[in-house]
Amino acid sequence: MVKVLDSKMKLVKHLAVVLSVIFGVGSQALANAPAQQESATAVHDAEQNESQESQVEAGATSESGKTNAGDILKRDAIKSGWYLWDPYQYVETGAGVSRLTGMDVQLTTYYANSIGLNVDLEEVSWKQHLDDIKTGKRDIVAGAAEVAERKEWGLYSQTYRTEENVAFILRHKSQDLPFKTPQEMLEMIKKKKLKVGVIDGYHYASNEVMNFINDASNASQIIKSKTDFDNFQMLIHRKVDIYLVDRVVGATLAWRTKNLNNVEERRLNMSYPLYFIFSKKTIPTSVVDMYNNSIKQAKENGEYGKIVSQYLFPVLLLQTLDSRWFFILEVMGIIAFAISGLVIAFEEKANFFGTLVMTALPSVGGGIMRDVIAQRTPLGIVKSPSYLFIVVAVVVVAFVIMNIYKLFFSSAKVHASKQKLNEIGNNIIQVCDAIGLGAFTVVGVTVAVIVKADPLWFWGPLLAAVTGVGGGFARDLLRSYEKRSCLTGEFYAEIALIWGLIFAIIMQTQTEEVNTENIIYAVVFAAAGAAITRIVSFFFKIPGIPFTFMFNKKKVATSKK
Template sequence: MPRAEPLRAFARRLWLILLAGAPLFLAGPALAQPGPVLRAGWYASEPQQYQRNGALTGLDIEMVQALARHAGHALRWTQHGYLPLLEDVAAGRMDLFTGIATTEARQQTYALSRPYRFDTNVLIMRRGEAAALRFTDAAGLAAHLQANGRFRLGVRAGYSYFDAALDQVIAQPPDPGQVRAADDDATNLRRLLAGEIDGFLAERLSVALAITELRLGQAVEEQAMRHRIPLHLAFSRATTPAATVAAFDEAILALRADGTLDQIAARFRFPLLLSKTLDSDWFRTLQVLGTLAAALAGTLAARLSGWSLFGAFVLAGVTAAAGGVLRDLLVGRFPIGIAQDPLFLKLIFGTVIFCWAVTHLWGLLRGRLILAFWVAQLAVAMRRRRIDRWLFDAADALGLAASTVLGVAVAFGMRAEPFWLWGPMLGTITGAGGGILRDVLRGGGNIPNLKTGFYGEVALIWALALSAYLMARKAEIELDEVIVVVVAAVIGAVLTRIAALALDWRPPRLG
């Protein structure tokens, strides 16, 4: 019984502690509740603000939602037109407007936050014509318009570019008809290609989307001008306390410091930037070279194994296209890449026919005296030096490298998340998948590239390296840098594969 007393005393103290702390527990949920709900307006402008599968998303939407969570506020979104939304926020019928550039009049009308992101305006021109213009900023464009009355500029109707000199020239051009307004980027693109204008100003992300959707990447290009405009959140002075604006300013600083805003920007910016890269001439050249190399490797594999002409078509097609088809089926990318452009099937078939013709050239030239003698000597030299095997290895390495880069690019373009997983996975499948399936068809269960060959490992290593670099650079990467990085990855993968063959590298084994 004496031992029960300490237990009862402990229980009474615990009960008193719980009773004393009850008000704090009860108040806790109330303290955790967000601040007042802000009435935020949005207007359709992809990729900044748009609906996808019934859900509201976009660069501005994701950024402002992250800022609101950090500031302790909830948002109720309502769709508006651009100008009506400005009027409603000014009158207090709405609380928040996103993505607004500052002017003196707007500073008087709205309570503006500090800048949370930038718009970048560029000059879009017909491909091959941009290099003739040397300016790199809005003031340079204004001076060019003043000096060259024959240059016809397209702009967005009712839009200010927030540069005094440029806006002045647009409002009062030196020659009538020199500046022509349009309601959207698609109209300006059509006018540019029809020769009605010589260039037009556009927000970089929006015009990249329009160019991609209209498949005009081969027809137009960006001039070197980059005109950055800081964008703010505009709060209604009639309904929004100063403390709310201060909370959002603090959130902007915090999320910029921890990289959250950059991560959101990269998710929306890089796929559009990459889509322009995929439409460029140099990347198409890379695709063509990769397809030719892979098809040549498949054809030579068929020759080394003594397959028929039809079998050569099968192996060439599998090597060049199977990895990409598997990749597209895995991520639900339709139409499948190779089905979008018949050029690549033509390249595969053409490669097989060319190799078949060269292989049978000796038979056609047999008995043709001197020419036949030199062809015979060349054939002997080729066999002595095993040049057919060397050619197969070189072509296979180039196909592996180019396809790996394409796989990583598709992962970015599909916005596959998490990218650290999907980038290397799709790069490896696209790069090594065709070669592995080719060897499955050739060797049954004996597949050197899965046993002792350092093959898929090359694709994985360089897909990881390229993905890691793109993740590190995020929103800051530019088109010129993309070109350098992609070419470096292709060359690195080719050299790695050749080194693996020359030095007889072996991959890690399970046991």
């Protein structure tokens, strides 16, 4: 009965957005991936769930018949805390407004709300947060590892996500620090007297590493900080040699501080499940059981996957898209689209301003249309005008070259050279165009993820197609060109739609184990797939899918006698 009421409430909330209602039916099924846990985690969860059967008997019930944790605790909120742990816990600023957000913040709040509780969050260091759970000053902490001594004062939930610890070093020291395992890292730290940055009170996924950190004789080499940001800054400023951190957090810091090319990640095979810890002094086991049930239901109904995609995917995707190799792909596409506009401007004898417009529209016009549709502010081209600068540079270079060439050679030679250039360069331009289409397809889906467009399997392909072909379509409209290739000609827009859909589905199936590596593989697969499909369709002259291909009939000629 509760599930029926929940589904009706969700339907009412989505009535204001008709497309979301129409296409939202299948989004949860796509986002829901089965949880896979290690045997040790399963044993722990079984122990935590032993008392779930007595949950209703131990708790109070609301008028609707649903057990309400607030009635058990005699209050409507539980106390928690947060420290800067981007993208799990951080402050987001937009339009002059700051708000606390992040995946763990959202999950903690969602699980609590589902059992009738609010969450009061106050900024506090990790070590102090644990001390507050021990004394009963706070009720719950997220992102905690399973440690025997913590069980003396805390009640563990079932696991809700996993974490991988990695080591970050400066890239220029890569050859001097060739460790690949925790043991090799510790030996190198001891031998070279290296300094290591860690979070005060944090438990890392290696007993050997923890023994080294807790050994008083190593105190001079262990630099303890309150936040990962502090540790990362010390690494950049060479105050520590190695920085231990959650893999996603480290990559996020490197991206936000624009240091992706200055640091290097070392994977050490250090991973473990994470839990919520409740204070034994303030939270009874019946409430923990209710919280566990909420964790389980969130994975079953797809809400967990939705929260993961909303808070982790934008950060990890943008990290990949900001990398040098992806920027090169985008530049190749921008130049190819700009050259196609140049050819049209040359044929129509456009002036300098007209040429700028003809080249800019296919290059950046699709992105502008996409951002307007997605209500993204500020527009991508305004926030990062580098692509527009590339278009202007292409026009200026072409202007100078063409005028110098015409100055020294006759019109006949210019015409002959133009034909020869078209024959030689057309294939190269088409390959660059295909690469650009692949990159723009990924960018379109990424924007859909960033603006939390739901369902992703619908909006992702749509924004991918708009990004890839919207600018060319706008250019053809501007010049009143009757034959618009993206609508009536070659197999082009369909490529962005198809591979945008594939990429969106891949992203929705990555909610159980999210990491930078998997995101990069997905981006490469989608971009390469779209580019190869375009190249094949061009060289084999594959036409677009005709709307009436199933209904073509031979025309019978008739004549009057």
